[in-house]
Amino acid sequence: MNPPTFLCPDCKVSLVDLNCPSCGATYESKNGIAILLPRDKKYASVVSIASFYDDFYSGQEGVWEDQGRTPQFIRYFADLVLSHAPNSVFEVGCGEGRVLAALSAPTKSGADLSWRACEKAEKSSNAKCFVATCERLPLPDASYDAVLSIGVMEHFIDDLEATREIARILKDQGRYVFLIHTRLTTAQKLLQKFREYLFPRPRLIALSKWIFKKLTRPSAQPIQRGYTIATATACVESAGLRIERIIRQNDAPRGILIGPHVVIFETSKS
Numbered sequence: 419m420n421p422p423t424f425l426c427p428d429c430k431v432s433l434v435d436l437n438c439p440s441c442g443a444t445y446e447s448k449n450g451i452a453i454l455l456p457r458d459k460k461y462a463s464v465v466s467i468a469s470f471y472d473d474f475y476s477g478q479e480g481v482w483e484d485q486g487r488t489p490q491f492i493r494y495f496a497d498l499v500l501s502h503a504p505n506s507v508f509e510v511g512c513g514e515g516r517v518l519a520a521l522s523a524p525t526k527s528g529a530d531l532s533w534r535a536c537e538k539a540e541k542s543s544n545a546k547c548f549v550a551t552c553e554r555l556p557l558p559d560a561s562y563d564a565v566l567s568i569g570v571m572e573h574f575i576d577d578l579e580a581t582r583e584i585a586r587i588l589k590d591q592g593r594y595v596f597l598i599h600t601r602l603t604t605a606q607k608l609l610q611k612f613r614e615y616l617f618p619r620p621r622l623i624a625l626s627k628w629i630f631k632k633l634t635r636p637s638a639q640p641i642q643r644g645y646t647i648a649t650a651t652a653c654v655e656s657a658g659l660r661i662e663r664i665i666r667q668n669d670a671p672r673g674i675l676i677g678p679h680v681v682i683f684e685t686s687k688s
């Protein structure tokens with residue numbers, strides 16, 4: 419793996435030993451994971467969100483497995499990313515690195531708000547990982563062939579700025595493949611849980627695990643906004659990316675996407 423050249427997230431100047439020669443900021447690292455969060459007050463809240471995710475990832479493994487991240491889903495999503503044989507891939511919100519591990523590319527990197535997640539992701543995927551927020555990526559322009567994110571766009575503080583950053587770090591013709599969970603009404607949420615756990619296949623052990631987790635680890639993730647396909651499309655197009663394909667539940671092989679609210683976008687920088 420080639421370690422990425424890190425830039426100051428605010429000034430976009432190359433760091434020297436994690437020091438910014440332009441603004442004078444010094445960035446730290448924890449257990450070898452560089453913490454490259456912006457100093458800009460607009461993103462002051464990411465520090466507390468990051469500590470939420472550090473707690474979230476410490477002491478539990480396979481955090482997302484009950485959210486549809488099955489091995490079949492990971493293989494399907496990884497193959498979408500690999501369809502144009504990218505040399506370099508970058509995952510925004512890489513979590514424990516399950517998807518990075520499934521990607522074969524000479525250069526792989528990932529960012530997450532949690533350094534604990536990054537540490538796990540490096541071990542499991544052989545990717546270089548670091549702490550960053552997507553609105554201020556510490557990466558050079560036009561440096562990746564493919565960028566991916568899964569269930570991350572809903573968490574962006576400024577979704578247009580974050581998506582513009584993704585467009586910036588993509589090479590020309592580079593692709594951004596991402597998954598979002600579109601907004602559901604309460605009735606649709608109940609119907610979704612019914613379909614996931616009771617009908618047509620009753621999964622009572624999985625259901626009791628889900629209820630137990632809800633009761634013992636009530637993890638209200640800091641979600642910033644809900645999308646429809648139209649609002650997500652508008653954001654991506656405003657950031658200068660072109661939609662190539664939108665994949666809904668019925669477009670994917672059976673059982674890959676857990677509900678009609680899960681949507682994958684394949685986009686490119688043209």
Ligand SMILES: [Zn+2]
Pocket residue numbers: 426427428429430431438439440441442443
């Ligand atoms: Zn700087």
